[in-house]
Amino acid sequence: AVSALAGMEGSPAARAKGERFHTVTPLLESWALSQVAGTTVLLKCENVQPTGSFKIRGIGHFCQEVAKKGCRHLVCASGGNAGMAAAYSARKLGIPVTIVLPEGTSLQVVRRLQGQGAEVQLTGKVWDEANLRAQELAKRDGWENVSPFNHPLIWEGHASLVQELKAELGTPPGAVVLSVGGGGLLAGVSAGLAEVGWQHVPIIAMETRGAHCFNAAVQAGRLVTLPDITSVARSLGAKTVVARALECTKEFEIFSEVVEDTEAVSAVQRFLDDERMLVEPACGASLAAIYSGLLQRLQAEGRLRPSLAPVVVIVCGGNSIDSRQLQALRAQLGQS
């Protein structure tokens, strides 16, 4: 049974039942994107997950599993979508969680996490320092550190997305389009495709230039650490992709593509007007695969079939966007 609600605080019962914290999300046909793509485009709406993104799948699963093994306290160095998912999972499990963030983190982010019942510690100037602190606390006090994307349990949890696609579609989609930050979603979707016998379904893995650690690794044939994140798509901002993501390129048909910030932000605006949902630029990278004509290009290059089965775009979601931020980004990129 789904339990995504307040008033249903964590309990040993919840833990024992193995109740999932994510919800089965709608798979909606987008008339507008289908017109642009020349192919049926289906939207897997992870933006309407509890906590606003797909992360609750993998992080919820991870937290549940470590709780079963006796974890008494969680720690996480993320104030973004992963942190929200960790805080929510901890609340559902009735386990305390400490979120460690850099000093200077906005009060609103701190309050929102505290609103989920999390303890928030501010330390250091950048995320790396906060992350070090989280690791120290985990070691010192025997807490479980919740990675935002780098753990097999997280990938296992994300795979549920593909299970839902299988249940809904029956037959394989023509392709799955997704965004790559640290590579957790890519690893999870790949695992899911293998689970349901869809390992031949192409994955179109989208990044923005300036947050393209996966593409850099694919080009180099080995893991690459970007010197810095220079894209506006902050949620894609991992400097190194997880090793598992690079391994996936040998086992699955993955097209690694990079779009400019301006394409991602433009896609966010178009999607808001076409489908009335506001998503982060990180998600815009996936939408740009449609709006920028990438699908047709891959078809023209013979890398995708000319006649494609419906293409699933994972609308990964994300909390860090509002209308003012969108306008600021558009202005910054000369779009308005």
Next chain:
Amino acid sequence: MEGSPAARAKGERFHTVTPLLESWALSQVAGTTVLLKCENVQPTGSFKIRGIGHFCQEVAKKGCRHLVCASAFFPSFRTHGRGNAGMAAAYSARKLGIPVTIVLPEGTSLQVVRRLQGQGAEVQLTGKVWDEANLRAQELAKRDGWENVSPFNHPLIWEGHASLVQELKAELGTPPGAVVLSVGGGGLLAGVSAGLAEVGWQHVPIIAMETRGAHCFNAAVQAGRLVTLPDITSVARSLGAKTVVARALECTKEFEIFSEVVEDTEAVSAVQRFLDDERMLVEPACGASLAAIYSGLLQRLQAEGRLRPSLAPVVVIVCGGNSIDSRQLQALRAQLGQS
């Protein structure tokens, strides 16, 4: 996912089980847990697919060979809207593999016509306003034996909408403190009431929201009888029925319904706040429900002793709606002096 006799036989539903999400932002404003029933992520963009899907399925089982539906879209021209119902009817017909004719006023934008045709619907343009299109739809139904799909006025439609409450029951187990919804023609109100009765939640208060200028239900409640508004003057076009369905007024005797009216400016302001708080863009019609939270209506009803001081989680039905984009929102805000 085209229609087939198999789909008909299976009694497959056309709507989806929608997420029920806790809204941190609205809960902060309300001082009570607020849960959002996200009908905006239904196929066709609104809750209407529940009732209209069910209606179409039932008439198809009885041998219906052709559906007809009068619809209207804005802001091409000034008329009350039935756009969401038309989309739901076209979609249902496509899933069933049955032809559908959508009758629209002349002057409907080409984009809308194309979109409906893209769903496989035949489109006829006639008359200046929805009422004339509706007359034509009724003529066609009579002449050719087609089934006319009402946007909100049929027991099968209310029966279909009741599925929303079944989902709430399955998800919550225990009754919510209240259900907040918008009233246009009253179909959703009638359907939610039916659903509450079905699951044994008939004591759950319903906060029925309208905008001033599209307040046919409130007018009826005040008068104690059905009232026909002379005109729709609210910007919330999708609420634009001049007379509420009789069943909605009957419901006030059987259920605890608070009929409340907000100004256009509150509804549009709520749309903007909701976009920033929850990243979903909805029509002003839906904004009327959100205004129940943002305008402090919940707290007022509590202060007046009409709602409990300590409320179980309140469910706000995010009814959705297709007829809004960022430019239209900005235009509305400017029109109302908000920017």
